Amino acid sequence: MTERGIAALPAEAATADPVAQRLTLPEPGPLSPERVLRSAGVRFGMIYAGLFSISALALAAFLWWSTAGLLERQTDAAINADAQGLSERFEEGGLPALIDTIDQRLAGNVDDDAIYLLVDQSMHRLAGNLESWPRSVTMDVDWAQLTVDRAGLRGLARVHALDVVGGFHLLIGRDVESRIQLRQVLADAMLWAAGIAVALGSVGAWAVRGLFRATLSDVAATASAVSAGDLTRRVRVTGNGDEFDLLAETINDMLDRIARLMDGVREVSNAIAHDLRTPITRARTRLEDAATHASTEPELRAAIERAQTDLDGIVSVFQALLRIAEIEAGARRSAFAPVALTPLLLDLAELYDAAAEARGQVLDQIIPADLQVFGDRDMIQQAVANLLDNALKFAPCDSRIRLEAEPLSHGVQIVVADAGPGIPEAERPNATERFFRGEQSRSTPGSGLGLSLVQAVAVLHGGLLRLEDARPGLRAVLWLPTMTLP
Numbered sequence: 158m159t160e161r162g163i164a165a166l167p168a169e170a171a172t173a174d175p176v177a178q179r180l181t182l183p184e185p186g187p188l189s190p191e192r193v194l195r196s197a198g199v200r201f202g203m204i205y206a207g208l209f210s211i212s213a214l215a216l217a218a219f220l221w222w223s224t225a226g227l228l229e230r231q232t233d234a235a236i237n238a239d240a241q242g243l244s245e246r247f248e249e250g251g252l253p254a255l256i257d258t259i260d261q262r263l264a265g266n267v268d269d270d271a272i273y274l275l276v277d278q279s280m281h282r283l284a285g286n287l288e289s290w291p292r293s294v295t296m297d298v299d300w301a302q303l304t305v306d307r308a309g310l311r312g313l314a315r316v317h318a319l320d321v322v323g324g325f326h327l328l329i330g331r332d333v334e335s336r337i338q339l340r341q342v343l344a345d346a347m348l349w350a351a352g353i354a355v356a357l358g359s360v361g362a363w364a365v366r367g368l369f370r371a372t373l374s375d376v377a378a379t380a381s382a383v384s385a386g387d388l389t390r391r392v393r394v395t396g397n398g399d400e401f402d403l404l405a406e407t408i409n410d411m412l413d414r415i416a417r418l419m420d421g422v423r424e425v426s427n428a429i430a431h432d433l434r435t436p437i438t439r440a441r442t443r444l445e446d447a448a449t450h451a452s453t454e455p456e457l458r459a460a461i462e463r464a465q466t467d468l469d470g471i472v473s474v475f476q477a478l479l480r481i482a483e484i485e486a487g488a489r490r491s492a493f494a495p496v497a498l499t500p501l502l503l504d505l506a507e508l509y510d511a512a513a514e515a516r517g518q519v520l521d522q523i524i525p526a527d528l529q530v531f532g533d534r535d536m537i538q539q540a541v542a543n544l545l546d547n548a549l550k551f552a553p554c555d556s557r558i559r560l561e562a563e564p565l566s567h568g569v570q571i572v573v574a575d576a577g578p579g580i581p582e583a584e585r586p587n588a589t590e591r592f593f594r595g596e597q598s599r600s601t602p603g604s605g606l607g608l609s610l611v612q613a614v615a616v617l618h619g620g621l622l623r624l625e626d627a628r629p630g631l632r633a634v635l636w637l638p639t640m641t642l643p
Contacts, residue, residue, distance in 0.1 A: 206359060206362035209354065209358040213351065213354035214351070214354075217347045220343075228340070229336070232331050233300075236316075236331060237317070239262075239329050240317060240319055243255060247322070252283075255275065259273045259284040263286055269332075271331060272285075272305065272314050272328070272331060272332060273285040273286060273329060273330075274286070274290060274327070275325060275326070276325065276326050277324070278324040278325070280326070287306075287307060287328070288306070290328065291303055291328075296326070299317060300317055301315075301316055302314070303316065305330075305332075312334040313332070314333060314334075315333050316328050372401050375393050376392055379391060379408070379412075388415065388419060389416075392404075392409055393405065394406060436468075436470055437467075440463075440464040440467035441464075444460065444461070444464050446460065447464075493531060493533055493618075494532075495529055496529065496530050496533075496537060497528075498529055498537070498571075498637075499524055499525070499527060501541075502522075502560065502562055503522075503524060505538065505541055505560070509560075513558060517554040518549065518552055518553075518554060518556055518558055519558070520557075520558050520559075520560060521557055522559075522560045522561070523560075523561040523563075528569050530568070530638065530639055531618075531638055532637060533617075533618075536614045536617070536618075537614065537618075539610065539614070540635060543608070544573040544607075545558075545573055547573075547575075547608070547631075548573050548574070548577070548633075549575075551575060551577030551578060551630075552575035552576055552577045552630065556575065556576040560572070560573055561573075567638055568637055569639065571636075571637070572632060574633070575631055576627065576629050576630040578629075579626060579627065579629060579630050579631040585624045588624055589608045589611070590609065608622075608633075611635065615636075615637070618637050619638050620635065621634075621636045
């Protein structure tokens, strides 16, 4: 479709673009379960909430282990130490010493949480602060937690049962009622903390969803506007320097390049229509004139040959355009390899020296040995050949042309200089555009694609083309790298 056809599309057709509709975020409204699950913002928010909850639960588990678990381990350690001491006392002084030690420990128990019970073979109480052996504690149970009555009070105790030599049985324990209450307080605190964590995670998830949606909505709106034909729209940059700003700057750079390419396509289309109209019209006129007025076969053949020459020029222009498009697309970059530049330049110098001599010109050359670059040999050869063609074309017949190469840091600089009219400084920025013809080159044969191709080759190789004043003439400097592109 032509540009005019695009411009003539009605506004409703542009807004009905399925691509634009796909890129536009849905309007806020009641969220169905399907929309919720399909929303990337909701998924990111759920991931955030999940990670937050897992972290909170892990912290709660650690706090539980380090508080309630620590109390339980301390109780067991105290009971074990008590049992070890009483066993040693029994071994030293027998049953009387054991009973005396139990009585002493009960008397010195300031916290009143110690539990002791010593019974004989018939389970009759010999010492301790329990009236009878608990029924739930059998001889095959070492540790137990049970409710006991002690001094008229009922409490929860953790006990350890031991068999003493002689058929006696010893029960050692601690009242853990206060510890159980503390653990219950900790459990309640953990439940409240879990609830708060879930609430904060949900709020954070909603905030993440909102931030995610707000950021992407601007990107989606910009993409929708661009797909509808508004190439001036850009993504808003907040200035925070975060990843979203980096994404916005990258997208804006891409859109700037697309806009430049579209402008280039528009300019190329206009240039093609303008520059090819004359030769096509001339060829058609000659064929019509030959068909109408040619009376002999030689006259008809001459007219056809002149028209064929005009058409060959048109074909060469399209071939140059296709070549530039191929180079700019980077289709052959994968075939890049080290290129021996010295023999390539020497071959070109020998070829163009004969052409310069035929025009009464002199081609001076300064080409060091062992020059190497990295790239495509054919493209580099064509780029340098285009520079030499321009130099021979615009230089006076009795002038000198210079071809010079010089190794520089990480690259090689190729210079082609002539003594022609040169390019005015104001026109140099546009000299590498397709079909550009300066005021001083209007009468010179050519299509205005030579420097465009050289520029495309330089960009593809990661190099640089500079056009400078040779006083008089033009000095074209082509810099090419010696190493592979990143």
